[in-house]
Amino acid sequence: MTNRLKRGALLIAGAALGVVLAAGGASAKPSEATGVGTAQAGATLDIYGMGGRDDVAQGRLDIANKVIESQGDKVNNPVGSFNAQAFLARLAARDIPDLVYMGRGDIGTYAAKNVLTPLANCLATEKIDRKQYRLAALQEVTYKGQLYALPEFTNQITLIVNNDAAQKAGVNVADIQTTNWKKLRQANKKLLKIENGRLTRIGFDPKIPEFFPLWVKWFGKDLISKNGLKAQLNSREAVAALAYTVSLINDHGGWNKFKAFRDTWDFFGRNNQVAADQVGAWPMESFYYNVLAEGAPVNITAKFFTNRKGGPLSMISGNGWAIPRGAKNPGLACKFMKAMTSVESWKTVGKSRYDLRKRQGRAYTGLYTANTVADVKLYEDIYQPVGNKDFDSAVALLVRAPRYAFSVPLSPASTEFKQAWVDAINRVLEGRQTPRQALDQAQREAQAAIDKAK
Amino acid sequence: MASVASSEAAGPPKGARRWLSGFRERETWTAYLFILPWVIGFLALTAGPMFASLYFSFTDYGVQQIAGIESTSRVGFENYRQLLDDPKIALSLKNTLVYTVMTVPAKMCVALGLALILARLAFAAGVFRTIFYLPDITPPVAIGILILVLFNGSTGVVNRGLELIGVPGPFWTTDPSWIKPSLAIMSVWTVGGTMVIYLAALKAVPAHLYEAAAIDGAGPWRRFVNITLPMISPALFFTFIVLTIAGLQTFTEVFTAYFGAGSTGAEAPDAALMSVVYLFRQAFEFFNMGFASAMAWLLFALIMIVTGIQFLVSRRFVFYQSDSK
Numbered sequence: 001m002t003n004r005l006k007r008g009a010l011l012i013a014g015a016a017l018g019v020v021l022a023a024g025g026a027s028a029k030p031s032e033a034t035g036v037g038t039a040q041a042g043a044t045l046d047i048y049g050m051g052g053r054d055d056v057a058q059g060r061l062d063i064a065n066k067v068i069e070s071q072g073d074k075v076n077n078p079v080g081s082f083n084a085q086a087f088l089a090r091l092a093a094r095d096i097p098d099l100v101y102m103g104r105g106d107i108g109t110y111a112a113k114n115v116l117t118p119l120a121n122c123l124a125t126e127k128i129d130r131k132q133y134r135l136a137a138l139q140e141v142t143y144k145g146q147l148y149a150l151p152e153f154t155n156q157i158t159l160i161v162n163n164d165a166a167q168k169a170g171v172n173v174a175d176i177q178t179t180n181w182k183k184l185r186q187a188n189k190k191l192l193k194i195e196n197g198r199l200t201r202i203g204f205d206p207k208i209p210e211f212f213p214l215w216v217k218w219f220g221k222d223l224i225s226k227n228g229l230k231a232q233l234n235s236r237e238a239v240a241a242l243a244y245t246v247s248l249i250n251d252h253g254g255w256n257k258f259k260a261f262r263d264t265w266d267f268f269g270r271n272n273q274v275a276a277d278q279v280g281a282w283p284m285e286s287f288y289y290n291v292l293a294e295g296a297p298v299n300i301t302a303k304f305f306t307n308r309k310g311g312p313l314s315m316i317s318g319n320g321w322a323i324p325r326g327a328k329n330p331g332l333a334c335k336f337m338k339a340m341t342s343v344e345s346w347k348t349v350g351k352s353r354y355d356l357r358k359r360q361g362r363a364y365t366g367l368y369t370a371n372t373v374a375d376v377k378l379y380e381d382i383y384q385p386v387g388n389k390d391f392d393s394a395v396a397l398l399v400r401a402p403r404y405a406f407s408v409p410l411s412p413a414s415t416e417f418k419q420a421w422v423d424a425i426n427r428v429l430e431g432r433q434t435p436r437q438a439l440d441q442a443q444r445e446a447q448a449a450i451d452k453a454k
Numbered sequence: 455m456a457s458v459a460s461s462e463a464a465g466p467p468k469g470a471r472r473w474l475s476g477f478r479e480r481e482t483w484t485a486y487l488f489i490l491p492w493v494i495g496f497l498a499l500t501a502g503p504m505f506a507s508l509y510f511s512f513t514d515y516g517v518q519q520i521a522g523i524e525s526t527s528r529v530g531f532e533n534y535r536q537l538l539d540d541p542k543i544a545l546s547l548k549n550t551l552v553y554t555v556m557t558v559p560a561k562m563c564v565a566l567g568l569a570l571i572l573a574r575l576a577f578a579a580g581v582f583r584t585i586f587y588l589p590d591i592t593p594p595v596a597i598g599i600l601i602l603v604l605f606n607g608s609t610g611v612v613n614r615g616l617e618l619i620g621v622p623g624p625f626w627t628t629d630p631s632w633i634k635p636s637l638a639i640m641s642v643w644t645v646g647g648t649m650v651i652y653l654a655a656l657k658a659v660p661a662h663l664y665e666a667a668a669i670d671g672a673g674p675w676r677r678f679v680n681i682t683l684p685m686i687s688p689a690l691f692f693t694f695i696v697l698t699i700a701g702l703q704t705f706t707e708v709f710t711a712y713f714g715a716g717s718t719g720a721e722a723p724d725a726a727l728m729s730v731v732y733l734f735r736q737a738f739e740f741f742n743m744g745f746a747s748a749m750a751w752l753l754f755a756l757i758m759i760v761t762g763i764q765f766l767v768s769r770r771f772v773f774y775q776s777d778s779k
Contacts, residue, residue, distance in 0.1 A: 085738045091521040113517040113741070114524075198608070256625035260607035263627070325523060416740050426723060430630050449740075 044074040045332040048090070048097035051081030055356060056367060059349035064339035068332055075336070082106075091115070096326045099333035104140040104151060104320045105418070108228060108410030111143040112453055117323045118146040122334035132343065134316070137370035140407040141320050143228070149320030150337045151370030155285040156314045156401040157214060158394075160292075163299040165191055165201060165280045176204065176281045178218065179306045181244055188248050191280030199252055199261045202273075205282035206245040209425040213408050214283065214315045215241040218307050223421060224446075228411035229454055231446040233421050234439040242435040246428050255429040270295045285317070286368050286398050293363040293391055302394035304401065314405040318370060346374035350382045363388060366395045368402070375399060416449035511747035520743070533748035543749065545724060546732040547756070549634065553728065554701030556638035561697055562690065565645040569652035570682075583653070590646030597643060598710025602627055605636045612636075627711075630725035637708060637726070641701075648693045655689035656682065684773040691772045695764055702757050705730040729753050 045068050053061065065075050080086075082102040090097060102110075110116050123130055130138065130147065137151035161176050169190045176187050184204060192203030206215065213223050219237035224230065232238070252258045265273040268291055273279045275296035283305050292298055304312035321337035323330050339345055350367050357364040363386040367378050379399045385392045411417050424442035427433040433441070476482045510526075511533055518524035537543050568586050572579055592600075604611050605626035613623030626636035659682060667677050683690070705728065712726040713735070729749070737746035 084741075088517065088520055088738065088741075091517070094522065096521075109741070110517070113521075115517055115521050256607060256628040259628045260625050263602065263606055264609045325521065413740075419735075419739075422722070423724065430723070432630075 042072060042074075043329050043332060044076050045099065045329050045336055046097045047075065047077040047099045047101070047333075047336070048087065049080070049082030049101035050077055051079065051101075053079065056349045056353055059352050060340050060345045063345045063348060064336045067335055067339045073329075073332055091324070094326075096324050096328070098323065098327040098329040099336055100322050100324055101152075101319055102149075102322065104137070104149065104318055105408070105414055107141045107149050107320060107322060108143050108412060108414040109453075110322070111146070111148040111410070112412030115325055116148045117325050117327065117330060118148060119150065119323070119334075120146065122323065122330070122337075123147070125331070126334050126338045128334075128338050132371050132373045133341075134370050134372055134402050134405070136316050136402065136405045136407045137318065137320075139409060140317070141322075141410070143410045143412075149322040150341050151318060151320045152341055153318040154316050154368045154370045154402055154405075155287055155318055156316045156368060156398060156405050157211065157283050157285055157305060158314065158397055158401055159281055159303040159305050160274070160284050160288065161281040161301040161303060162274045162277065162279055163301055163390075165277055168277075169193075169203075169280065171280070173301050177303065177306055178283075179308060179310045185244075185248060185251070188280070189251055192252050194253065199257050201278055201280065202252060202258065202262065202282075203280045204248055205262070205279060206248045207283050208242075208245045208249075208429075209422040211283055211315065212241065212245070212421060212425060214305060214313065215245050217313060217315070217406060220307065222406075222409065224409050224411055224417065226409050228409045228414075229450055231411075231417065231420075231443055231450060233424070233446055234436070234443040239435045239439055242425060242428060242439060246425075246435065249429065255431075259429075267291075272296075272298075274298045274300060286401070289365045289391065289394050289398065293365050293386075298390075300390045300394070302390075302397045304397065304404070312401070312404040314401045316370075316402060316405040316407055320370075341369075341371055343371060343374045343377060346371060347377050347381065350374075350378040354382050354384070363391050365391055366398060368398060372402075375402070411450055412453035413446075413449035416453075417446045420446035420449065507747040507750055510744050511751050513744050515743040515747070517741045529744065533745045534752075536745060537748055537752055542724075542727065542732055543752075546727045546729045549725065549727055550702055550704070550729040553634050553637060553704060554698060556634060557641045557701050557704075558694065558697045560638055560642050561645050561648055562693060564642050565648035565693070566652050566690075568645065568649045569656055572649070572653055573656040583650070586649055587646035590644045592643070594706035595710045597640060598707040600643075601636060601640045601707065601711045605640070628723075630723060633712075633723060633725040637704075637711075640707065641704075648697065651689050651693055652686060655686035659685040687772045688774055691764075691768050695761060698760060698764065699757055702753065702760070703730055704728050705734065709734065 050057070050061070061077065065077075068075050082100065084106075087097075087100065100116075107116065122128065128150070133151055134154060137154055138147065141147060141149035141151055159176070159178070161173055163173060166173050166176060171187050171190045175183050176191075178184060188203035190203070191201065192199070193201035208215070216223055216235075216238045218241065221232065221235055221237040223233055223238065225232065249255055249258050252261075261278075265278055266276070267273065272291060272295045274292060275298050289302070292300060305314060307313045321333075321340060323333045323337075327333060346367065346369050353367065354364045364383065365386075366383055367375075369375055369378070379395075383395065386395075408418075420442040421439070423445075424433075424438035427438045427441075428435050512528055512530060513519075513526045514529050515526050519526045572583055572586070575582060605613075607613060607623065607625030607628060610623070610626065612626065616623040624632045626632045663681050663685070664677055667681055672680065708726050708728050709731050713722045713731060730753070733746050733749045733753070736742045736749060
């Protein structure tokens, strides 16, 4: 072996060793995490989880960025949705983001494990009025009496009725309601369509497992206690709700037929299931009216999901902003999230969205936030009827819906709790268990997970 | 002559002594320097995490510990005991084994069939080899989505094809009885790599063996059974091992199709719950890292046992040319 070759080999090995040791040293170095206080001038606010950026998101980001930059600081906000695996990797590397954007349903799990910072100081320092936020949205991010996130959007659930399908099936739209379950089932049977043994239209889709809590709330009951520590999955009411909603699906020939057909829908496309006459009615989140407005022309009626007494009922969900424990710039994070959820920000982007839709010749179906004051301003000051009575009525309904909304209380094992009842419903849909058996098992699983996590 | 005699009396160095004696040579040092980057990479990125997970499997490691909020506590064999209590462990292992039993023979048979055809092709063999290999480079996530599209019970291409021959197709993606078969059938999509290995093995079979057999009156089937299969048995055994391990570790396609990246798993069927999928959910959705680590070691032990059995059985069925000496 020549000396040159030996030197080359040594150089390569040395360089590789250096890279590995340097990487190890870098990852082992803990970051300075104060957890409190305000940042020094020239700090960088590190944000994680802000994924899709349409005009409404970008408009508010621009406003919030200006707030931070006006005091000489910077914002680092890479595009990318929240991903638990990536977030854990950052925590492990002590590369803790200052601000995280995540689903409100996940907040409880992280809050219970002390990964998030309570926002009491943030609210006090920045003089954020928590009363401006919707109560149900606040409940979604409150754990053991402490607020852990500021809620942002709100997705409220209402019923969407395909008027054309109802007319063709000879069903009165008024009979497509959820107060009288017997009548709803009759309407479901009339609305569904089976041609040559093939399902071609779903009558009424109860949207289970996702919206199961809404069906239980029909009785005025919840799946979990208000403090999130006691599962109530196998209550008489939950069993009845599951049995009924499964019967609506089984009227179509069973879950396999129902699901296989539903999977073929062009859900976000122009030829969506309403335009293609593939569904009679179903409960759905508010964002879907935008899809319908932008698709092929449809003839719809928006209605409240009603409880057993006929009162309006809705369930909400959405995302929120939270500050991880150990964040280097919690003060900046607080300023930023205040700006993102403020009435002024919503008004600005609401006006821009309205102008944009007008220029495009498309319908403006409103913005629905977790900020009660902003919602009123957006509706009263910016919204103008689009001239399509179906969508105008829908918007009027959507604005009122959050008043009747509830959210599933947070639990220290939110993810496992939800998985327990989702699995139970799947077992019933697949015909492997009765509603009672499935929910009894779910109750045991969910309570065990909560007990372990609390 | 005297020196030669003494050398023969001492005999060649054996075992550790022989290995250590190699370090007297400069080339040995150079060789080790060349492989040092790999060794460091292996220790830091493979062996290190493996032993870390072994340690974590005896602890309550979770989000608090990852974030450095709480210290890690040892829990003894508690995580392993909980493996016995959790019915989904048995369910996921059963699903994984059933899927592996379905997919390994299917992939081997299809790959061998394609390789036999390609080995006989005189015209455009390279083109066909490329065409058959192309699906192997399809991203697993795309395959996961393809499963739902192709096997949809209402409008899927597979059922439409079956309808043409008068066979009513099942609800592949929703009926628990048909979920694993549809996944196994879809796995055959990626036989390209296995096929290339078989093709190389087939090309290495000496032609004179076939000529001699033909002279002795052996037909095509006899030649295949008595010459081809024994001669390519090392390749068959290698792919058998590799495909079995891959089957037991299946994740991406199943997760994409039924559990969805970032989804709530709202319609995640039990029939598709594979071991690594459940491990991932325990670790990154429920944050039970210690328990997930114990699951990983259970799966590791299972793979070792299965592989060990395969090696034992292989002694009877795998023919190495060096054995014929």
